[in-house]
């Protein structure tokens with residue numbers, strides 16, 4: 001096994017490592033260590049059953065269940081993202097072919113499940129790439145002025161803002177229930193990794209609606225500047241998917257986005273969320 005930074009980027013690739021074979025404890029520990037430091041790990045050209053995906057998830061942390069009950073696959077921990085329909089005409093999974101702008105998952109929960117991976121099964125010829133931006137690098141390269149503005153700042157993270165509160169006719173009961181069950185939550189905009197003391201920015205465009213004690217126009221301006229800084233090319237890894245690629249990331253220390261793709265192509269990826277060890281990873285805390 002070799003673990004290398006991809007093109008000098010923050011993301012790393014684990015090479016020559018078939019995940020369908022039993023993983024030695026020392027290799028598993030090395031993988032967890034690099035993942036903890038860099039936040040995005042790539043394994044290319046794997047051929048994994050859902051049972052093997054679950055075994056991989058358990059090597060990283062504790063796989064968890066999704067709120068989106070309509071996107072489930074065979075194993076309850078595995079969901080499908082796809083624009084394809086099954087033989088019954090129903091969508092096979094979620095998110096279809098639309099572009100997804102920069103975001104981080106579950107920031108609107110009091111205790112986000114931060115580990116996540118995608119496993120590519122069928123990919124479009126064009127489009128559908130996924131990108132990740134390092135929030136460690138972003139914090140470490142902030143100008144003194146931005147660092148001063150963000151250190152100690154508390155943001156409001158809103159599920160309602162993220163999904164839109166206007167329920168339309170045809171929206172299912174699950175969506176109304178989730179909106180009712182998910183009030184706004186406050187998290188610090190800078191979090192500290194418990195083991196190393198390293199700091200990471202924590203922002204989520206379209207979800208952070210304000211900053212405590214700051215007028216709305218100033219907060220909006222600060223959030224825009226932080227996003228522009230965080231997503232500049234030097235902080236971003238773009239993944240051009242091939243079948244069998246597995247990309248693991250930590251939502252507490254990276255943002256991600258996806259390019260849209262034409263409806264004429266099929267795309268199917270499998271996804272799992274994983275609780276990471278809170279003594280070794282940032283779990284965004286609730287701010288008072």
Ligand SMILES: O=C(O)CCC(=O)C(=O)O
Nearest residue numbers: 081100105129130257258
């Ligand atoms: O489909 C992708 O590549 C990314 C999906 C995504 O952004 C998400 O599931 O949060």
